[in-house]
Amino acid sequence: MDKYKVILVDDEEEVIDVIERKIHWDMLGFDVVGSANNGVKALELVEKLQPDVVITDIKMPYMDGLELSRRLNNDYQNIHIIIFTGFDEFEYAKEAVHLEIEEYMLKPINALELSDCLKRVKNSLDKEREEKLNVEKLANYFNASLPVLQTNLFVSLIEGRVSESDYEKFLAAYQIDMKGPLYCCAVFHTSEHHVPDGMNPLLLSMSVEQQIKDRIADTWTCQVFTYLGNTVLIIEIASEDAMSELTDACDRFCRWAYRVMGAVVTAGIGRVCDSLLNINNSYEGAREAVSYRVLYGTQRAINIAEIAPKEQKAAVQYEDANMHELIKSIYLGKRDAIEGAVHDEIEKLHRSAQTMNRYKLTLMEMVGTFYRFCANNFIDFDNFSGGISNPYEKVPEMDEVTLTAWLIDTSMAISEELKNARNNTSRRMVTDAQNMIVGRYMEPDLSLDTVCSELGVSNSYFSSVFKKETGKSFISYLTDYRMDHAANLILETNEKSYKIAEQVGYQDANYFSYVFKKRFGMSPSKYRTEHTGNK
Incomplete structure (x- = not known):
């Protein structure tokens, strides 16, 4: 079985070196996949490496260990966190119980104590994995499917076989209480060709469906059932503005399912409709979106309204x-x-x-x-x-x-x-985003969420299109633009670094200097000296 991935976070490199050398990671079932000297860099590594465990110090520049833990709990709730703390920080750290820290350890770190701590964490991780993939539990879940009458009604709705005269009668008879005002359909496809060793494809699909119920249906008002080997969701939507949020939630689930369960899941999101009687049109759009995985890739959510040109509001009818x-x-x-x-x-x-x-x-x-x-x-x-x-x-x-x-x-x-x-639609969207950066790079709150909200698209779709068109992620592109502009201001003006930081959208001058040095290999003051000769 694969080892659990660990990231170490401490602003003292020698501490990280000692921990790496003194702990028998392989024997304990762990693999150190990266390290960071502050919380900001740690978040970047977490996004890239998707670890199971983060071991972090509290006191660090730019972002301390408690803020890092807070961010991890918000965005990566499955990650286990171990915090190192000095004696004078211990009570302060213990007050943060709402952060659900796995373990607190006092410095200096004792190798035996840390090894015992890692054993406890591994037991927790093993139990979580076993619970998700327990064959007996999946078999029991398979037998305890949704009530037959409700499932049959939903299947009839997505197939378009419910007449307008029978529609209200069936909803009342089968106790379906979905008030809308809008609805859409999502289809989750689990690949049968990428299955963990020893796992039955059907049971894996059932496990994915259970996790969909736990992680998506718990947040969105929806009905979940199985149809033609896929998991189908009929979802209540308050307004069309919520579609981007829904797409991003489905996208996060697909990436989580692959990382934690080894399941290759693709979600297709159909267009919005104003009545369950017309949900078949949304279902056909969702199925069509899933088929686009050959172009856009698996382990993600694909919204049919985003990949089709904006002008195409009429869904293709499949009466032919x-x-x-x-x-x-x-x-x-x-x-x-x-x-x-x-x-x-x-x-x-x-x-x-x-x-x-x-x-x-x-x-x-x-x-x-x-x-x-x-x-x-x-x-x-x-x-x-x-x-x-x-x-x-x-x-x-x-x-x-x-x-x-x-x-x-x-x-x-x-x-x-x-x-x-x-392609023209994608290029227009990227150009709009680039123009937004040019006009608003100096605003500290300009972010991926801001841009996607104003463009009316999901983060996942925009991010994939932007990187495909520019070769960079949105955040990297924005940061590079800000740093290039900052470099020009350093050479063309005598402004202090903190003033230039404010002019390019950074409220924290120290963090600005950190990002600038990361881009150009030297501090702002040294950059000015090197290029102008001014002391």
Whole structure:
């Protein structure tokens, strides 16, 4: 079994060196994966390395151990924390019981005491892991599924099989109390191809569903059930503004599931609707979003309203069942998938068209499907029909080879147009964010949350798009912009460092100096001396 990951945090490097050397980490079941000399750097390492245990001193520059613990408890509640403290700080530290610190240890550190402490922490971690993956518990949960009638109703709703006349009657009969005013659907897909050794894929999926109930359904008012091997959530939404928050919550869960359980989970978020009677449209959007994992990656949440261009408010309707796979492959944009779907359509065409009239009628229906699909996505199909002036007339006259080539070329052209629309939307969003940095870098509270709130997107989606377009995370880009501007002010003015810090959005001059030195390898004062010669 993999060792538990540990990060050491102390502003004295010799303390970290002594701890690393004197503790038999491997024998205890731990691996020191990193160290930091202050709380700010520690948070960066936690985000990157996702440790199980953080061992930290209290007194440190920029951010002390208690503030670090507070941040960890807010954002990474599964991390176990051990605090080192001097005798004169001990009572002060013990007062912070609400931080749920695992252990307090007095300095100087005794190797035997720390080893005993780590054994206790490992027992706690082992119990947590065992509880999550306990086969007997999962089997019992599998047998204790949601009430059958409620599950059947939800399945009927997402399949669009509940009539308007029966809708209210069924909600009352099955005691479904969801008042909205808005609703959306989320689909969680757990991969069967990435399963921890010794774990049954079905039981792993059940474990993921249980954790979804504990971690998401406990925060959001929703109904959870299993359908077609996925976990489906029907969620009450107070307003469309809450969709970004929901997407980020699902995104955090997917990353947590992989790190803690070894489960590769992708969440798809559908569009908002104003009635459970129309939840099937949101469900289709959520399923479509999950299929985009081949483009955007797994272990994350994908919101269909964010990956489609902003102008595409009308969801694609799948009433054209015979071309469902071709339409899906057009969205994904993979040529081999489009070619395969086209060949399947040709095969079905020859298999089902008993007469020439039926053959021509079916091809006309396929042309009509293209027109509807393009109209739903604000595309003029005539621009992508290969120069054919009247497809309804010309396409039924094509031989099989010509028809196959036309279907492939037309599908690829439409797919490229959709891809360009998505890319243009992404670039516009990144440009807006960059302009926001240029105009507001001096504001101390300018942050990822601020920008995403004003752009109306989730943190997870914005972060992935911004890094893809710029090669940097938003925070790194903002920090570099501020530091470059600070460097110019240092060379062009005689302002003190603390004044320049304020002008580029830093209220703490010491932290500004720390970040500046990290970027340029020297303090602001030395930078001025090196580049201007002024003492």
